[in-house]
Amino acid sequence: MSVRIDITGLRPERVAVVPSPLAELGMALHALSEPGHHPGLQGWATGVTARLDSHLADRMCEADFLWRTTFSDLFLGYAGLPGGTALPGSTLAEELDLLDKLSDEQFVDAALEFTCALSYGSPGPGPLTDAGLRRRALELAAARGPQQLRFSERLLDDPPRIRAWLRQFLLDCDEAFFAETWSRLRHQLAADARHKTELLRRKGLAEALAAVSPAVTLEESAERIVVDKLGDGRTATADGGLLLVPTSLGWPHLMVLHRHGWQPVLHYPVGSPEMAAPPSVDQLTLRMTALSHPVRMRLCRSLARSAFTTGELTQTHGMTAPEISRHLSVLKKAGLVTTRRRGRYVYHQLDVAMVARLGSDFLEGILR
Template sequence: MTIDITGLPHERITFCPSPLAELGNALHALSEPAHHPRQHAWTTATSAALKPELADRLHEADFMWRSTRSDFLIPAQPRETLAEELDDIDRFDDEKFVGSALEISCSTAHYGRGLPSPLVDEQSRRRALDLAAARGPRQAAFVERVLADPAGMRAWIRRLLEDCDEAFFGDTWRRVRFQLASDARHKSELLRRKGLAEALASASPALSLEEDAHGSRIVVDKLVQGRTSAQGTAVTLIPTVFGWPHLTAVYGPGWQPVIHYPAAAHEVGGTEPVDLVRARVEALAHPMRMNMCRSLARGSYSTSELADAYAITAPEVSRHLAVLKKAGLLTTQRRGRYVLHQLDFPVVARLGSDFLESVLR
């Protein structure tokens, strides 16, 4: 997906931590602990310590952060405190708040298309209620209350987030905020001294700057298609500890672009480009190439040896090897007049985590 920043001064591109954004990621980690193996100790201890009443309320509202974070949880103008950011949410009109709260999981307003919220569009309303009902009677009742009394439910959600802050997030934020502030300062200094391309690459290998005769764009390498423009507004980049491996972007109509990137160092996977991961999976999906990999995993083979082993012609072997090599799955070495091929074990061993990281990104 792309964010058009043509003509946008670099001082309108900011790196800044956000307590609300980190709380949203922490709630997501509690809902989907399998996405966040690094946080296993924290999610286990925090879940065990939750009072049943708070756990029930979190379950009731978890569609706002389970699959991805609702837009209002990723503020375009981060503040020093959670209370200040919640005050900013209170200034949203009901349509913007409800649309952002329900859009991802409970609305027909497909993200990025700018369709009306369920408060003003009957089709979106019915779809939101149907999707909530599919998740169980508790969420169905919750969405009905949101649509019937937006102001009352906005206050209910604020109390829920404040109770989370008191129960567990306040201590967590005090622990991680200095790391996030340090990360943001480092990226801001890179932006000032070396330019936006360096700052983006430092934030995530999945972020890059694309410049040509048509203008400048921030490119976010994700398995999603979308585009927006920051012209006349700004771009905010928010570091997160709890967010890895997700790289979240707010790009819907009417919202200032925001990128929520993992500040933690990657220990699993190589943050490979999505196209490269796709090419590797497709290369291995072919039955003949899968069979050839069995031999290539056990030793080095020449083209003629593979042709003899699998009873196919040398040109056919060469075509299959070319696909595997283009995907970066082979190593080659010359021995006399022969070129020997072998499976690249570290790359293949990492493919599962690369795939998982790319689909969760």
């Protein structure tokens, strides 16, 4: 599973690495709504929540489906502007002005993408013009509770009113807590953007993408970018460009905007030591599958305590040598068992640190 970006014909000057205050505000709202996704931000989230005005806190809950479950494309709204070459603004106000340039149809589609499950990667009508999609959107909104239903009804009935509401809400968040946070983070993000831009200039796109995340690769043909995620998607730069947008608050989320007709965006985390070598989805699947077999679980119990030869495991577990070897092969292929030779004997032992990482690796993989 992966998200693929066709970059055939993409010119180097059409690749830009730019921080986005609006995207970072969106990630701040997500972290406040889902602190469990971001254990490293618990102190910050607790401090912000403690001093938050109750009225603003209530408004934050009113439309939290835009940022709680994941991250609405509205926070990367500049990517939807015609031409596919718009860049984020340098200030939140500039980015909100860019967001205002989206059509009502684009705004509503992006706001409801997680509610009404529109066809994200292909063209088609939206709920403002298609009565069937409107009914479906409201049915799914109702399934998520009366608050989301009320908001979705207002959004579909009067998009300009909700657009004004959202703009004012984001400005109030900026005044209440985000301006202070952004003043601290923007220097780190700007430095990362300069570093990635220099990599692009001196070593090319493949090196820059590798620095973004080991989960992002450029195929040998240099025609497609592949992002290793638990999900499928396709998009293309076509005649537009490619945006790389760093986030300081976003780890472990590595997100790809691949909405049809919008400029592709890689929204990637910076500054986390865990980003050094995240496992691929295939690696995670291999490890989880290897540990799911009861015989291999019993073998792991033995191998966690000491190193054993195949012959010793055969006697301990009452199995044939070929059977033991097959199970050990699966565990070794998954990277969970190490081997070492001592004289004419080969000893196998569980990599306890690797197994211990599975919990955090699995969480990172599904949140990526």
